[in-house]
Amino acid sequence: MALSRRDFLKNGIQVAALGMVAPSFLVKAAYAISNDPAPPLPGEHNGDVPAVPDTRSRNVLVVLQLSGGNDGLGTVIPYADPAYYRLRPHLAVPREQVLPLTDKMGLNPALKKLRDLYNAGHVAVLESVGYPNPNRSHFRAMEIWQTGRPDVNEPTGWLGRMLAGDDCEEATCRIRGLNIGSSVPRTLYTESTIVPSLTNTANYQFRADGRFNRDRQAQLDAIHDVCSHAAPGGAAEFVRQAALAAFDSSDLLQHIVGPMDQNTGANNNPLTEGLKLISKVIAADVGARVFYISIGGFDTHAQQARTHTQLMGQIDDAISGFYSTLEANGHADRVLMMTFSEFGRRVAENASQGTDHGTALPMFLVGQGVKGGFYGNAPDLGALQDGDITSQMDFRSVYSTILKQWMNVDPSRVIEGTFPVLDFVQT
């Protein structure tokens, strides 16, 4: 099908109506930026297009993935337990350096700003989160956390399923979420969900410089036209949708993020940079509800102490900086950040002053919408299973709680089975 309608705005934002309906929220957002009144969209008067809900009131979830298996015991530390010091002769953090949260548990000394947020009531620490028969393979364990299915091999991700059924119709929403990185994680994947993935906005546009500059608009029109022909299905159709999503979201993201910090690749904490980009998109309030960002390096089989301290410092800076930005912009009350990792690490250290793959571990939930505090008990290091910590709560309970209490999504639509809803969200 060829283009049915085109709009060219004065400021250069192009909004193309592809297929039967325009990406309506994009049109509105684009006009909001241009200060021109939005023209009626096809079908808007006769009710063919469902009304776009007021996005201002909608809560946002930001997921921070700690890849490689984060050492839970070195993150939230059972500083009152002699077993911890016995099992970790080289790696244990000295008691006097731990930042106490309760009389038994405290934070890694590099998490000072997170401790301040905790003291202000904006951090929930969930202790020993896991699932039955824990898997110690990076890939399978990551898959389990990303898909929400420990029992079967599920191709789609839990966040993808949440987005796919969200009230914003698939054909009408292009920026439903945003991933920072060059490839989309399984967790955001469904056959029909396309989430923009980017590392910086400078490259997130159709470039035409030098001798092609004059020709840019003609090329854009042509490639749009090419992409408007449905492919026979399968991977080819997926590629076409991704290209369309690229065109649809590019100008909008350029305007939201602006000429920002194009050279900030030099910053040595890419996590901070990624979260800065996320905070700008959140502040622009264009309907995106899920943001995803990862940091790697947690697979500390050897010489763990230095690496882990450095990583803790990075997430401390990044999370606290992100929170401050949101607070300054007035969005801290509608953003909840969740951290997770595919597994914690073996309780006893190994001979390389590192730790091998383990099981249950703590999660952080950060935001004004959480009920701050410590959830669960100190892990019982006297009752290990195969040398690993027994889980106290199921990660699907955490997901279900976020879905129901924060995202206003029926958990049964996303999570197989029923899990207790926890009490860490302000209601």
Added chain:
Amino acid sequence: MTDADRRWTAHLLRRAGFGWTPDELDQYAALGYAGAVDRLLAPTAVDDSDTDTLVAVAGLNLDAANKIGDGQALWLLRMLYTQRPLQEKMTLFWHNHFATAIQKVQDPNLMYAQNNLFRNQGLGRFDDLLKSVARDPAMIFWLDNNSNRKGHPNENWGREVMELFTIGIGNYTETDVREVARAFTGWSADRLSGQYRFLPNQHDSGSKTVLGHTGNLNGDDVLDILAGMRETGLFLARKMWRWFVNDTPDMGGVNRLADVYIQSNHNISAMLKALFLSPEFQADANHYATVKNPPEYLIGVLKLTGLGAALHDHLTPALLTGWARATGSMGMVLYVPTNVAGWPGGRVWMNPGTYFARTNTVEGLLLQPAATTALPTVTAVQRAGGNSPAALVDATLALTLPGADPAPLHDSLITYLGSDTSDLKLAGLLRLVLSSPSYQMN
């Protein structure tokens, strides 16, 4: 040569190599399809000294810790100019299989040595390859086997050798992981010399039980057990299927390849030959059915447009490391796989961000200094199409997407061209084709 030969030879060169220059396609097609398969499978029978010379004089070096960009560039140079495309494709296949990343290995020379290991042994017997990888210093540092010592096993290699390199998850227990780790205690490498070394004092020579076999097993014994299992044949067959045929391995086809693995005494080339000659490989449903991976895209474009040939005598380190950054922006940083399982591949290559990386890379390539005269492709198109927009579009599509359905592109491209048939406009036309969803498919 029949049209069918040409169509399937083009398919073969896209999958088993990194695309083709028009001349290369002619040469391989002239051998007939089966002849082309045989030629790909006998790399040492083809002289590739020109590529070796290019690598030697490229002005790239691996001696500084931050020089992995040079290592990536050297590899892309090989991919582009090699006369042994399948050997190079399998080198990438094994990098993805035995996924090792520079961050932990640190020394680019070790990554390069591992790369040569894959190149030299990637088409032979799997057992030999596996045993070399188990002694490869980059792998040893990557999976911490240098700290796997008697009485203090480090399980990293012990787990991954079964889960990711041979039999796959579900075919071993946690006890097997611990026992395999014991069998590899003392298999170490020396940071200074960059050489493998066995430390007898660190080796646990007690009795172990691995997958039902009990005895004083050492690392090689374990690798013999693993390589001899049909599960390994199945695991490799499934991966080859995803890499060469489509994203949804057909169990019938995978079982046939596993049979070949066993019957051929674990010969990788025998599996590949069976794969390329299978009806599934040459099925219409699998024609242009997978998403090109980043080197398939970048190298394919350089070959197809004639830019690779035009740049042959004008290569600079800056140009080559620029290509390495380009595949990185498309989602594949060579020597930095996503994780120990390699790159997920398939559709995951494509998202709005990587789509822009592709189209913008092409835009940059068409502006290369060496393309000061008309692009070779543009010249060829002009020769075939003259001044008729429709004929120019037809010629462009025939050259770039042989055997593909022209319908999604044809009319839009004619509209784009209008009456402007200048070199610049034809280069723009080429950019559009290379940016189309059709061309992203392999």
